Amino acid sequence: MKAGSPRPAWLIRGACALLTAGLVGSSVPITTGHKGLVSPYTYNEHVFPILNDRCAACHFERGPAQMSVLDYDSVAPWSEAMRLQLLSESMHPDFVDPIDSAVMREPTISPRDLDVLLTWVGGGAPRGEATPPRAIAPTRLRWTSGRPDLIIPMRVPHTVHAGDREEIHEFSLPTGLSETKWVRGLELQPGNRSIVRDAEIRVADGPTLALWNPAQKAMATPMGTAFELSPGAMVRLTIHYKKNYRDDDSALTDRSRVGLYFAQPSRSATIQTLLLSGPATDAATESRVLTGMLAAPVRMLAIRGSLDRDYSSVTAEALTPTGCRSLLVLRSPRADWPRRYWLADPIDLPPGTTIRVTATPLARPSVDALVRPSHRFEVAVEFLGQRQ
Numbered sequence: 001m002k003a004g005s006p007r008p009a010w011l012i013r014g015a016c017a018l019l020t021a022g023l024v025g026s027s028v029p030i031t032t033g034h035k036g037l038v039s040p041y042t043y044n045e046h047v048f049p050i051l052n053d054r055c056a057a058c059h060f061e062r063g064p065a066q067m068s069v070l071d072y073d074s075v076a077p078w079s080e081a082m083r084l085q086l087l088s089e090s091m092h093p094d095f096v097d098p099i100d101s102a103v104m105r106e107p108t109i110s111p112r113d114l115d116v117l118l119t120w121v122g123g124g125a126p127r128g129e130a131t132p133p134r135a136i137a138p139t140r141l142r143w144t145s146g147r148p149d150l151i152i153p154m155r156v157p158h159t160v161h162a163g164d165r166e167e168i169h170e171f172s173l174p175t176g177l178s179e180t181k182w183v184r185g186l187e188l189q190p191g192n193r194s195i196v197r198d199a200e201i202r203v204a205d206g207p208t209l210a211l212w213n214p215a216q217k218a219m220a221t222p223m224g225t226a227f228e229l230s231p232g233a234m235v236r237l238t239i240h241y242k243k244n245y246r247d248d249d250s251a252l253t254d255r256s257r258v259g260l261y262f263a264q265p266s267r268s269a270t271i272q273t274l275l276l277s278g279p280a281t282d283a284a285t286e287s288r289v290l291t292g293m294l295a296a297p298v299r300m301l302a303i304r305g306s307l308d309r310d311y312s313s314v315t316a317e318a319l320t321p322t323g324c325r326s327l328l329v330l331r332s333p334r335a336d337w338p339r340r341y342w343l344a345d346p347i348d349l350p351p352g353t354t355i356r357v358t359a360t361p362l363a364r365p366s367v368d369a370l371v372r373p374s375h376r377f378e379v380a381v382e383f384l385g386q387r388q
């Protein structure tokens, strides 16, 4: 197998095909890339631009991940870990199977870039001669889509105390709105980038506006759709704080801000939700299945999920009266990275369609991969249509 193709096509099985064939093909043959004595690629010339582009949203000095990819001395000791990461199916934060999923994907590493990185590691990860261009990261120091229509800061700063490494905290933020608004986009600006790991932003008693992680661009709803925000609505911001090990003994303070972009009411069609959820369980040796039925016709737009633990695979499919359609296939997804996936093209589903989500546990879970009581196993189907 060439280093440029991480997974041979014959290993890939669709979710629906899996059901009929009754087998799970999730193992990946390990390749060593081109092992040479000397790499034709160097960090300064070839590797830095790729890492800057693809990994620096999180891997920067005092960012949420422990190594900075923007500094040779910081990244070089991690090169072997990076190789394993790049070859594994679980390249965070993107676990989407590119072939079987109907969802939009953010750009990941191209086969050519992957080849450059693997060849560089295999050839001893050389630094190179030229001075590297200066990094532009951390990339998210400004609003990425211009100034939001409404900026809502946390009312008071929150401190993660010395000795505490990880916590999930919910904040209520008043919008102060006196009329109904429609939200077409949203962005979070962490007050402290080294501890804000991910976040959920929802309307109290209303829709989830976004599942945020540091690599995510401003969320934008497709095709003039929007989330409804009533007068006086409160926004619930749930932040997952996680400190780097080097900060364990420091108290670190955050005051994040939510930015909302509004749509014109006339263009807006309100997004609705069908929620499938199950309790967190540590008895997960067998596959877990969530199902829900659509009572009315819908135009499906997105699928959003959070996991209670790491799984070997998670699939979502629509079982219509006439057949089965794969919606989403995640390979080795981790509970750490809850996400919303917009469909590449909306799918019209007839009444009586069953949405089925199947989560297959890891054969040998690591301690980190086990159940997190703070996390829910929850999948939501988001659509336009009559209320279910």
Ligand code: HEC
Pocket: 051, 054, 055, 056, 057, 058, 059, 064, 065, 066, 078, 081, 082, 083, 085, 092, 093, 109, 213, 214, 215
């Ligand atoms: C959305 C944020 C984010 C992006 C983007 C990201 N990482 Fe990470 N990465 C992390 C975090 C956070 C950790 C710390 C370990 C953990 O908690 O998973 C990490 C850890 C790692 C590690 C350490 C080994 C391990 O698994 O713990 C390697 C290697 C790594 N990342 C490589 C990469 C590479 C290569 C890219 C780009 C292709 C990348 N990461 C992109 C957030 C990110």
